Amino acid sequence: MNQHNKRTVFHIEAILTSIIWGTTFVSTKVLITHGMVPEQIMLLRFLLAYVCIWTISPHKLWANNLKDELMFVGVGLAGGSLYFLAENTALKFTQACNVSILISITPLLTAVASSFFYKSERINKSLLFGAVVALIGVTCVVLNGHFVLKLNPLGDILTITASLMWVVYGLILKKLQIQGYSSIFITRKVVFYGIITILLVFLMTGASIDFSVLSDFTVLGNLCFLGIVASFLCYLSWNYVVNKIGVVTVTNYLYIQPFATFIVSAIVLHERITPIAILGGVLILAGVYLSQRLKSSN
Numbered sequence: 001m002n003q004h005n006k007r008t009v010f011h012i013e014a015i016l017t018s019i020i021w022g023t024t025f026v027s028t029k030v031l032i033t034h035g036m037v038p039e040q041i042m043l044l045r046f047l048l049a050y051v052c053i054w055t056i057s058p059h060k061l062w063a064n065n066l067k068d069e070l071m072f073v074g075v076g077l078a079g080g081s082l083y084f085l086a087e088n089t090a091l092k093f094t095q096a097c098n099v100s101i102l103i104s105i106t107p108l109l110t111a112v113a114s115s116f117f118y119k120s121e122r123i124n125k126s127l128l129f130g131a132v133v134a135l136i137g138v139t140c141v142v143l144n145g146h147f148v149l150k151l152n153p154l155g156d157i158l159t160i161t162a163s164l165m166w167v168v169y170g171l172i173l174k175k176l177q178i179q180g181y182s183s184i185f186i187t188r189k190v191v192f193y194g195i196i197t198i199l200l201v202f203l204m205t206g207a208s209i210d211f212s213v214l215s216d217f218t219v220l221g222n223l224c225f226l227g228i229v230a231s232f233l234c235y236l237s238w239n240y241v242v243n244k245i246g247v248v249t250v251t252n253y254l255y256i257q258p259f260a261t262f263i264v265s266a267i268v269l270h271e272r273i274t275p276i277a278i279l280g281g282v283l284i285l286a287g288v289y290l291s292q293r294l295k296s297s298n
Contacts, residue, residue: 010241011253017237018253022260024230025096026268027222028088034219038088040209041226042081043198048227049235050191057184068179071172075186076193079169081201084194086162094155095271100261101137101281102159107252108134108287109167114248117171134287140280170247173239183239190235255285 031041063069090099108130169190176186201207213219242250258281265271 007245010244013237014241014245014250014253015256017234017241018256019260020230020234021254022100022257023264024226025087025091025100025257025261026264027225027230029091029096029265029269031219031222031226032088032091034216035210035213036219037207038085038092039198039201039205039207041088041223042084043195043202043209044223045227045231046080046191046195046198048224049231050188050195052228052232053184053188053191053236057188060185063181063189064179068176068181071176072186072189073193075169075172075176075190077197078165078172079190080194081197083162083165083169085198085201086158086165090155090158090162092155093158096265096269097258097261097271097273097277098155099159100265101258101277101284102156103163103166104255104258104281104284105134105160106163106166106254107248109163110170110251111248113167113171114174130287130290132287133290134284137280137283137285137287140276140283166251170242170251173242174247177239177243183236183243186239187232187235191231258284 028041032038063072087099087103173186177183214223238250262273262278262281266273
């Protein structure tokens with residue numbers, strides 16, 4: 001396979017991963033409606049993912065030095081416990097499609113943040129123009145939820161917090177890949193420290209897991225999907241393609257998530273998708289398209 005075809009495969013892999021992650025908002029919402037809380041969902045899905053990844057990466061336990069190990073703690077917090085706590089809690093207050101749309105501001109935030117930490121990434125006028133268009137779209141989504149659907153804006157704030165956590169995850173991930181760590185090892189460490197930090201939340205809050213809910217086939221099926229497919233396989237895929245074609249390029253594909261969420265949430269959850277929400281989604285997508293289109297023509 002030539003280099004061009006390989007890059008095409010990497011892009012397709014990133015698109016498929018984003019589509020799958022777009023459906024996880026609905027899957028998590030289903031679990032919440034069945035009585036599970038965000039901490040329980042994250043812990044169980046990460047435990048499933050860790051068992052799976054341990055079967056293919058059981059040997060190397062620690063990073064090469066303490067500094068790198070602390071960076072792994074950072075990616076476990078940012079891309080694991082803090083991200084999912086914010087995102088899953090947001091789903092208690094707002095629609096799955098709202099969360100998906102707001103999460104899609106992540107690529108622009110990543111591009112801006114990367115320009116400050118890596119010389120290879122620079123802010124340009126096209127990026128800023130696209131950001132303005134996308135942020136107008138975000139405003140439409142937030143106002144739609146608050147004034148039209150009468151939802152708690154706390155859900156929107158938590159979603160944006162989750163987006164910021166994913167930006168931090170991407171920045172540290174790139175640094176670890178520069179250090180030469182494999183995608184499999186990075187994924188295992190992310191999941192491990194995600195589990196450790198979420199267990200601390202259980203200790204501080206006194207929360208517990210109601211294992212009786214696992215007798216429900218719907219709950220068990222959604223947990224297996226989130227743990228094995230969305231966490232184990234998709235994290236492996238994401239970390240791999242980030243290493244191959246870059247964090248900013250790959251993160252741009254997160255803009256595909258809202259469409260997957262819109263379709264699945266309408267079918268499974270019967271969520272109301274208003275014209276303002278659709279307009280917000282279109283503006284967000286237009287923002288990233290314009291920024292990348294103008295950038296490539298410069």
